[in-house]
Every structure is written in C-alpha cells, then in structure tokens.
Amino acid sequence: MAESAPKRLKTDSTSGSVLVGTHSGHFHADEALAVHMLRMLPTYRDSSLVRTRDPKILETCHTVVDVGGEYDAQRNRYDHHQRGFTTTFPGKNTKLSSAGLVYMHFGRDLIAQSIQQASSKANADADAAVDSSSDVELLYNKIYENFIEAVDAHDNGISRYDRDALQAAGIEQRFSSGGFTLGAMVGRLNPAWNDPKPADADEAQQAEDQLFLTASRRIGEEFERTLDFMTGAWLPARTIVQQAFDQRTKHDAEGRILVIEGQSVPWKEHLYTLEGEGNPSVLYVLYAEGTQPGAKWRIQCVPETQDSFTSRKPLPEAWRGFRDAELDGVSGVDGCVFVHAAGFIGGNKTFEGAMEMATKALAL
Structure with missing residues (x-):
C-alpha cells in the first residue's frame, strides 16, 4: 500500500x-x-x-x-x-x-x-x-x-x-x-x-x-x-611545515635539517608528502617544546616511513641513554638534556644547542 x-x-x-x-x-x-x-x-x-x-x-x-x-x-x-x-x-x-x-x-x-x-x-x-x-x-x-x-x-x-x-x-x-x-x-x-x-x-x-x-x-x-x-x-600545520621545508637549506646546504619555528606541529605526514615531490630527504627535525620564552628544544630523527620505528639517521650511538652534564661531555655540546636510548630523539636547553647536536650528528 x-x-x-x-x-x-x-x-x-x-x-x-x-x-x-x-x-x-x-x-x-x-x-x-x-x-x-x-x-x-x-x-x-x-x-x-x-x-x-x-x-x-x-x-x-x-x-x-x-x-x-x-x-x-x-x-x-x-x-x-x-x-x-x-x-x-x-x-x-x-x-x-x-x-x-x-x-x-x-x-x-x-x-x-x-x-x-x-x-x-x-x-x-x-x-x-x-x-x-x-x-x-x-x-x-x-x-x-x-x-x-x-x-x-x-x-x-x-x-x-x-x-x-x-x-x-x-x-x-x-x-x-x-x-x-x-x-x-x-x-x-x-x-x-x-x-x-x-x-x-x-x-x-x-x-x-x-x-x-x-x-x-x-x-x-x-x-x-x-x-x-x-x-x-x-x-595550518601543513602551511608551517611547508614554510620550514622551503627554508631548510638555511641550516644545512643539503637541506637535511628542518626547523619548525614557533609552535610545534604534527609534521611527519606533511614532510613525506613534500619530499614525495622529488626533494632531498630531511634527516632531523628541530622544534621547541613550548611557546613560552626559554623553552627547550627537541631534535627528532625522521623515520624511514611514516609508520616506521627505524630512523633514517639515528642520533650517534655514543650519545644514547645519557643526560645533562654527562651528555654534554660525551657529545661535546653544551646544554644537552637527553638522548633517548633508541637514538630517535634528543633535547637541548636552547635552539643553538639543538642545532649543534644536529650538525655534529650529521658528520658522525
């Protein structure tokens, strides 16, 4: 009916x-x-x-x-x-x-x-x-x-x-x-x-x-x-990562260090998309832990793939598992906070210190 x-x-x-x-x-x-x-x-x-x-x-x-x-x-x-x-x-x-x-x-x-x-x-x-x-x-x-x-x-x-x-x-x-x-x-x-x-x-x-x-x-x-x-x-995160990606050669002539200025944002998916356009591979990403003045900085290794736990270039084995003054002595960089035992991430009290860690890690 x-x-x-x-x-x-x-x-x-x-x-x-x-x-x-x-x-x-x-x-x-x-x-x-x-x-x-x-x-x-x-x-x-x-x-x-x-x-x-x-x-x-x-x-x-x-x-x-x-x-x-x-x-x-x-x-x-x-x-x-x-x-x-x-x-x-x-x-x-x-x-x-x-x-x-x-x-x-x-x-x-x-x-x-x-x-x-x-x-x-x-x-x-x-x-x-x-x-x-x-x-x-x-x-x-x-x-x-x-x-x-x-x-x-x-x-x-x-x-x-x-x-x-x-x-x-x-x-x-x-x-x-x-x-x-x-x-x-x-x-x-x-x-x-x-x-x-x-x-x-x-x-x-x-x-x-x-x-x-x-x-x-x-x-x-x-x-x-x-x-x-x-x-x-x-x-908005993609815009920030795009800007950082476009300026990556400011910090390393080969563009292996990406610096996210201001507030940290999710970057992995955007980075892989940008690199998929035929650009050189980034090895380390630097970002501040917060937006407050004097915030500490992180150095994070880029994984081989978005879901991988294997880094393209882990932080040096000799640095892993050390903290603070001990890590300063091992790495030769002042202001170190830590390097994870797996070598995929580390920290420093300042941007300059994190950048020095990245630069030294590239050479090792």
Missing part, C-alpha cells in the same frame, strides 16, 4: 524549506551521512526530511539520496543502486554510495565553508582563507580518502584487502575489530528484530525516523570533527 503523503511529508509549505527524501526501513551509514552533509550547507540547513520508498512522494522532494534508482545531479538525485551505476570519485576505484555522491558534488563547498569558519575563529580575514583553490582541492581529496571512501566501500560491500590474496599468503585475523567502523556504528542504531514496534504504522515510522536522525547526527558529528580538524589544524 502506498504511503500517505499528507501524513509523511514533514514540511511547512510556507517556510520555504526544501524537502530531502531518502528510503524508509533499515538505514545505513551512507544515507545517514549524506543527509547530514546536506544539512551542513545553507540551502539545506532548515530542510525537512521524509523517509519513504513511494515514488510519488519522492517526486515532491527537492533532493533525493540513496533511493529512487536515479543519479542526476542537475535534478538533485543521488542514488547508486541502479543497474549500470559505476561512478567513482576522481582518481579512485571504489564505487560511490549516496555519501560519496553528495560529497563529490558538495564537498568543496563544505570545505570552503569550514575554512572560513576556522579563519574567523582565529580572528583572521575569512576571505583570505579561501583564496587558494589548491587548499580546498587538497582537502577535498584528502577527506574523501580518509573518511568518505570507507563509507562508500562498506555500503557497496568492498573489502579493504583481497581476501583470496590474504588466504593465499596465510594471513589470518588475530582478533575481532569489535565492529568499530562507521558502518557498524550506524547499523547498531537500527531497531533490533525483537524490539517492540508500535501497532500504528505512522507511529512506527516516526519511531524509526527518530532513530535514523540519531544515526545521522552521530556519523555527522564524526564527519564534522574530521572536517574541523583538517581545516583548523591539519591545513
């Missing part, structure tokens, strides 16, 4: 708000996230939502996600279930879900909006924050890779690894992941098979819709945290 449009449509025709449609029944991470991403944008901020599979009701919607068997961005239709759908994000092989489709079309707007908000919080010129389309494009691809693609793959039944290859290699899972995925988190918010269900169809639908809204908010909060971090912390 077709659903009753007057009962299901939750919109005020005089309010001017748009109506977003998605399917009723068991909900998934992709449409939950798609709806939330849309509602982050000004056009959809006050939008109403209807969850239905009735084509006549869906026809009345301004935007439809994950239902309707149609992908047509001009008409705001974002389904991926139809036969022959093979659309992927640029440069990727994972077939898109409704989340990926919405992100592909609206992601740049979400990122530019977030950059402006981060800039406003920092009391900077908001317009200046988005004058570089390269920053938006960088985050557009990065956020898809780090967040959205996992949702697309989950909804389309795509595994992270080739199971046959793992089996052939004799690789077995050591323990359960415990369902700690975005898809599993949303899935657990669906009604259980034996949960009491209201006898009245409209009441039952309203109860299910409330659970969907909870799921949409939950996964949406995770997306917003990722977006806020990438625009408010990751991108």
Whole structure:
C-alpha cells in the first residue's frame, strides 16, 4: 500500500524549506551521512526530511539520496543502486554510495565553508582563507580518502584487502575489530528484530525516523570533527611545515635539517608528502617544546616511513641513554638534556644547542 503523503511529508509549505527524501526501513551509514552533509550547507540547513520508498512522494522532494534508482545531479538525485551505476570519485576505484555522491558534488563547498569558519575563529580575514583553490582541492581529496571512501566501500560491500590474496599468503585475523567502523556504528542504531514496534504504522515510522536522525547526527558529528580538524589544524600545520621545508637549506646546504619555528606541529605526514615531490630527504627535525620564552628544544630523527620505528639517521650511538652534564661531555655540546636510548630523539636547553647536536650528528 502506498504511503500517505499528507501524513509523511514533514514540511511547512510556507517556510520555504526544501524537502530531502531518502528510503524508509533499515538505514545505513551512507544515507545517514549524506543527509547530514546536506544539512551542513545553507540551502539545506532548515530542510525537512521524509523517509519513504513511494515514488510519488519522492517526486515532491527537492533532493533525493540513496533511493529512487536515479543519479542526476542537475535534478538533485543521488542514488547508486541502479543497474549500470559505476561512478567513482576522481582518481579512485571504489564505487560511490549516496555519501560519496553528495560529497563529490558538495564537498568543496563544505570545505570552503569550514575554512572560513576556522579563519574567523582565529580572528583572521575569512576571505583570505579561501583564496587558494589548491587548499580546498587538497582537502577535498584528502577527506574523501580518509573518511568518505570507507563509507562508500562498506555500503557497496568492498573489502579493504583481497581476501583470496590474504588466504593465499596465510594471513589470518588475530582478533575481532569489535565492529568499530562507521558502518557498524550506524547499523547498531537500527531497531533490533525483537524490539517492540508500535501497532500504528505512522507511529512506527516516526519511531524509526527518530532513530535514523540519531544515526545521522552521530556519523555527522564524526564527519564534522574530521572536517574541523583538517581545516583548523591539519591545513595550518601543513602551511608551517611547508614554510620550514622551503627554508631548510638555511641550516644545512643539503637541506637535511628542518626547523619548525614557533609552535610545534604534527609534521611527519606533511614532510613525506613534500619530499614525495622529488626533494632531498630531511634527516632531523628541530622544534621547541613550548611557546613560552626559554623553552627547550627537541631534535627528532625522521623515520624511514611514516609508520616506521627505524630512523633514517639515528642520533650517534655514543650519545644514547645519557643526560645533562654527562651528555654534554660525551657529545661535546653544551646544554644537552637527553638522548633517548633508541637514538630517535634528543633535547637541548636552547635552539643553538639543538642545532649543534644536529650538525655534529650529521658528520658522525
């Protein structure tokens, strides 16, 4: 039986708000996230939502996600279930879900909006924050890779690894992941098979819709945290590392010492990306322990890879495990604080001392 449009449509025709449609029944991470991403944008901020599979009701919607068997961005239709759908994000092989489709079309707007908000919080010129389309494009691809693609793959039944290859290699899972995925988190918010269900169809639908809204908010909060971090912390850190990378030959003609001035920032991922453009390898990174005057300085070895514990050039073996005056005597550098027993990090009371440690370590 077709659903009753007057009962299901939750919109005020005089309010001017748009109506977003998605399917009723068991909900998934992709449409939950798609709806939330849309509602982050000004056009959809006050939008109403209807969850239905009735084509006549869906026809009345301004935007439809994950239902309707149609992908047509001009008409705001974002389904991926139809036969022959093979659309992927640029440069990727994972077939898109409704989340990926919405992100592909609206992601740049979400990122530019977030950059402006981060800039406003920092009391900077908001317009200046988005004058570089390269920053938006960088985050557009990065956020898809780090967040959205996992949702697309989950909804389309795509595994992270080739199971046959793992089996052939004799690789077995050591323990359960415990369902700690975005898809599993949303899935657990669906009604259980034996949960009491209201006898009245409209009441039952309203109860299910409330659970969907909870799921949409939950996964949406995770997306917003990722977006806020990438625009408010990751991108500014990249700018600082870029500046340090561009000036690295000031401290060593071969560019082997990177100095991060001011506040220390996460640097590894950015450094490897910059080096991936064919630049010489950095061996040591110097940064202050804090922003207060007289803060001590650290010298940290660059690992061979981002997840490696092996340094490209560890600090000299003769220095390792010593501290303070003993280390001063062993290294011939004043103001030493420590060198870790594994040789991957050390410290000095001053920038000059840390730089001398780096320079001497390069020569040994």
